Amino acid sequence: MGSIATRSPFVPETLVRLAPVDGVRFATAEAGIRYRGRTDLMVAMLADGTTVAGVLTQSKTASAPVLACRKHLKKGTARLLIVNSGNANAFTGKRGREAVDLTVEAGAKAADCTRHDVFVASTGVIGEPLEAEKFAHLIDGLVKSAQPDAFEAAARAIMTTDTYPKLATRKALIGDVEVTINGFCKGAGMIAPDMATMLCFIFTDAAIAAEPLQALLDEHVETTFNAMTVDGDTSTSDTCLVFATGAARARGQEPVTKVGSKKLRAFSAALHDLMQDLAIQVAKDGEGLSKFVTFVVEGAESAAAARRIALSCANSPILKTAIAGEDPNWGRVVMAVGKSGEAADRDALSIWFGDHCVARDGERAADYSEPAVAAYMKNREIVIRINVGVGEASGHVWTCDLTHDYVSINADYRS
Secondary structure: OOOOOOOOOOOOOOOOOOOOOOOOEEEEEOOOOOOOOOOOEEEEEEEEEEEEEEEOOOOOOOOOOHHHHHOOOOOEEOOOOEEEEEEEEOHHHHHHHHHHHHHHHHHHHOOOOHHHHHEEEEEEEEOOOOOHHOOOOOOOOHHHEOOOOOOOHHHHHHHOOOOEEEEEEEEEEOOOEEEEEEEEEEOOOOOOOOOOOOOEEEEEEOOOOOOHHHHHHHHHHHHOHHEEEEOOOOOOOOEEEEEEEOOHHHHOOOOOOOOHHHHHHHHHHHHHHHHHHHHHHHHOOOOOOOOOEEOOOOOOOHHHHHHHHHHHHHEEEEHHHHHHHOOOOOHHHHHHHHHHOOOOOHHEEEEOOOEEEEEEEEEEOOOOOOOHHHHHHHOEEEEEEEEOOOEEEEEEEEEEEHHHHHHHHHHHHOO
């Protein structure tokens, strides 16, 4: 796999430390799946009674692990998560399904649970058979040695071209009982989620049934992971799973079983905030990036239309390269709005780069200053706001610029 030219300019000086979540233990190993000298296999052992919710890629060429997760989610319970990096086990036919079966069987035996309680995910190169024999024999030992205070190690084991592990934690009250929500994800390229995200795993000690947990995830994914893109390419492996161990029952939390329960208001807000945090971290680690970009669309017919217009901008190579070159070429924004397929009033269209109005009511702003806007483009974080003049709805998308380094990383990805 190609080397990474530079680390993201947004790598945090200090990683967030995630305290243990009752009912979750992790272990990692160097299985040699593709990488040498680094971990590439992770297991998360989950307490008996853990519930699970998930969103998965809508790709028509979804990987074998995604298909397995889709099937296992129907039961709504989980005991073990197994994730490998370096090989996506996608477009691998019968051999791919057999690799999943071998992994799930080894996991079920190690965790002493049913096959439906084992969840798997893979990330890496597409089209190369995954040799599960390389790591299936390690699973039993990993389950036995798993430790609760190992979130960072788990996050590092699932990285591919990421330049840092993406971690987040939040607290919330359910009734008068405080619960913890911890999450980590990987993703730097092939990022344009569609009802999912790259690989993201969230853990809480809250006691929440699978149905209301799924409802919360479905609600929040739209304005977090589905409002983020790096390159417009939806992965075959996108997987986001939320596990609720229920350990907070021992501290007096009454289990929540109903969708829309008022008891989950604070938890819902904390979960959304954590998911947004992780989505932004992914955009800030886009392959080869030099700038983090937020597109805000206002005056649209609907929130969905606003997001599609923002995505049209955020996925435009010609616009993203202009941003990389610090060129305030707002004409490319006009182009991207026009090609979105959504309603926009050309003669009411207005555009701002930061606080600088560059276009107003369908033409260049009378007070437009090229030097002032060019100076703004030198910032590492750029906000481009667009009012399309046809309604009152708004939406946003987070992305990054498109640089020479992105081309280099992906031209050399398999070598």
